[in-house]
Amino acid sequence: MAELNTGDGGGEKGGKVRSKKQNSKVDLTAMVDLAFLLITFFMLTTTLSKPQSMSLGLPDKDPDKDKNKDVKVDENRTMTILLGDNNKLVRYVGLLATPVSGGAPKDFAYGKDGIRKELISRKEAVLQYTGNKDKGMIVIIKPSKKSNYRNLVDILDEMAIVNVPTYAIVNDFTPEETKLLGGSVSAAPVPATETANP
């Protein structure tokens, strides 16, 4: 790396004073070292990309509870997704007591091979059922008390990926739904649901 100056060390032989030939090269090693050090520093301290964000719209909430009207929707269009602890995810289509064919409560995994396939196929089925592009699938997301924030963001992300037209986060659980997350399945009366446009 460093320049080795060989052959100049002889000193003055003889009587003549010879002017030394100056080496025109500057040793840049130290400079490069410094530059890379600074580069490393700046790379580590900068946030190159701004954090991503996903926007979320919730339905209007009236402080007066009686004014919060339940919106009735076609049960054939709704899919309810229950989020439990330890990344458990249960979905049913239609009403819990009388699910539409193939829509009985079932466990799914998060991600590409799990709930997404189901969402895509169900979305198609709903469109065929209604035959109207404005009446797409409605997904009701019910995060339980034990679910964590990652689950919520994951499922909202799925909504964005699959492009579900309408979805809502609903907080009230019926005892039957709680049981569903606990493992045992039982028939139940219909829960009232509210929906929102995202």
Add this chain to the structure above:
Amino acid sequence: MAIKMKKKSTSTDMTAMCDVAFLLLTFFILTATAKAPEVLPVDTPQSTVQTKLPEKNLATLTVGGGKVFFDIKGKDVRKRTLELMSNKYGVKFSEDDQNKFAVMESFGVPIQSLKQVLDMKPADRSKAGQPGIPKDSLDNQLAEWIQNARIANIEIQDKELEIAIKGDAKEEYPVIRKVMDILQDQKINSFSLVTGLRGKEF
């Protein structure tokens, strides 16, 4: 005849390397925005959504370990918010304190002990173990902070303040819901969730 070996020079030409290094250095210096020190480090969940957070008119609620920390962008908005809060709770802050608050990172203490945090050195603030902003119904300071920040932002920037929730991936849902409820009580029905970027193959 003996072949004379040319004596190779051991030095490398560093000029090109030096050029590249400084080019990169210049790039990084110019694009750099200093990373704000995180008082409450959280591990955000990932998503594939590619919307960026705005630089201005933003308040961030950092939620982790059951605590909520608050942060507003913009020095003027911060000062005005502190002024409004100080009037509301009757806690006095000196000019010096206000200037410190304007450049401070996010904080998570009740307003009564905010002054102690302001008096600390920036490096010590994250170690101090701030308890989070009170958010229960008896002493809902978080709601007041949000409310006053919105007022301050409209006064100064003439725009509605946007709210972002930066939650830890392992945070349990009830805490997030509590924060969302506080927002909804103020008729903030749309806000952002801060996420990291996820790879395409998800």
